[in-house]
Amino acid sequence: MYQHPETAFEAEAHSICAVDEHTAFDGVGTVAQQPYFHPVRRRELLAAVNTAAKDLGLRPASVVVIDALLSCLPCKDPKTGIDSPITPLTLLTIYAANTTLCFRAKGITDRQLRRHLETLEDVGLIARKDSANGKRFPIQRCGKVIGAFGIDLSPLLARSEEIMDLAQQRRDHAVELRGMRSCIQSLRMACLRLDVDTEVTNFLDSIRNVLRRATTTVIEARAIISKLKGIIADYRAVSSPAQTSNRTAVNTPVEASCLAQKHNAEPHEASATDGRNDRHKEPPKSYTKKTTHQSLTNLWQTLTHIRSFYPDIPRSDHHALQIVYEFGKMLRIAPDVLRGGIASKGWRAALEAEDEIAARVANIADPTSYFGRLLRTGTRLSQTCKPDMRSYT
Incomplete structure (x- = not known):
């Protein structure tokens, strides 16, 4: 018997008897x-x-x-x-x-x-x-x-890629804002030492409430930093040279606060070993060992630039290690290089290297390479070679 090959729909079967796979x-x-x-x-x-x-x-x-x-x-x-x-x-x-x-x-x-x-x-x-x-x-x-x-x-x-990128931006925003909060605190303390009028004093008092808010944005933080710098610049403009020389202690944290805005200055590359004398190289110490409060106090007195951002002495080795990572981010040191330096030389040497970089931040084009060479050679710039950072405030 001959059979003609046709689908059920072509044979005009009822749709309930033959349902197409796609529908x-x-x-x-x-x-x-x-x-x-x-x-x-x-x-x-x-x-x-x-x-x-x-x-x-x-x-x-x-x-x-x-x-x-x-x-x-x-x-x-x-x-x-x-x-x-x-x-x-x-x-x-x-x-x-x-x-x-x-x-x-x-x-x-x-x-x-x-x-x-x-x-x-x-x-x-x-x-x-x-x-x-x-x-x-x-x-x-x-x-x-x-x-x-x-x-x-x-x-x-x-939207997974979009969400992952958005989350990374949020994390970067939080890190940047944390560094700017430290910068604002440093500038605010410098302004409080100045002889300013009542309006400026009220503005300095209101900054504390802004920093406490969780909704503070990077744009607001930048505006506050710009205004605080303007207050310091105006005060310097009307001050006599004698008064300016007596405010050396005031200028120190202000100069250190330029680290948060260092990308605005034109950097000049400097070698970690060029024209400098060798210093005594201490044996590497593991940051996992317990450190006495007295030794931390002595170390903190030598870190003049880091102390401007973190005036309080670390409570423990873990707290000091946290400062190493936070300050390293502000200096734009690559995390892997920072971890390697801590593992090989200890967090004390890393802190000293970061303080040295902070002293010459305007002249260092690549802080990551400079940090690595500084830990490997164990040398530092002479005190006579420090740049004049007042032009960057």
Whole structure:
């Protein structure tokens, strides 16, 4: 018997008897419909979302819901139990029930979960793949999940690079603002030693409230630094040379405060060994050893420039090590070079090297290389070669 090969639709069969594969599950979330993105680990993605939550328009509770949704992705290796990166081949449609999501979201209520899901959909981080009855469930073929109805995380993963960059900007902003706060404190203390009028005194008092606010921005900090420098410049302009010479102690922290704005000055490269005498090289000491308070006090008296930013003596070795890293960031020393220097010479030698760089910051084009050479050679510039930094204030 001859049989003509035709599809059921071509034979005019009823649509309920022959459903096309592409339209069988309309609106289902599948891997083929997902956008391309670079693989990312969900812990790193969640950390970036948490850091950039304000820029994304999210509250902390909404970040917790994102954590619950990400925890439902099939990323864990069943053999080793280690999380694998999320890739474009990972099914991003979450079909877990609200009860499961509420439990993983630190026990929030069903009503709170629905509200946060609406917020995430409004800001464009999730999309809904609803079934006809609104239920969430997977679509399986030969025992393997090939799609699902539920909550699609494709918009979040499509923006993963943008969110990671935004979070890094937030972190850089926080580091820069921390350095500028120290600069403002130094300039403010210098201004308090001057004989200024009542208006300036009130402005100096208001700075404390600005520094305490968590919403202070870099733009506000720069404006304050500019005004404080203007106050000092105006006072110097009307002061006599004799009075200026008596204010040497006042000028020291002001000169050190130029470190935060050193990129505005034209640098001149200087060698770490050119034209300088060798000094006695102390044996390297490990920063993990306990240090007496007296030894820290003696060390702090020699670090004139670092002491302008950190007038209080460190409480412990850990506190001193934290200062090494913070001041290194302000000097633009590469973190890996800074860590290597601390590991090889100890945090004391690193502090002395940073103080030496701070003394000649306007003449050093590459602080990272200068720091490395300074620790390797154990030499420092002579006191007669120090630059005049008053032109940079």
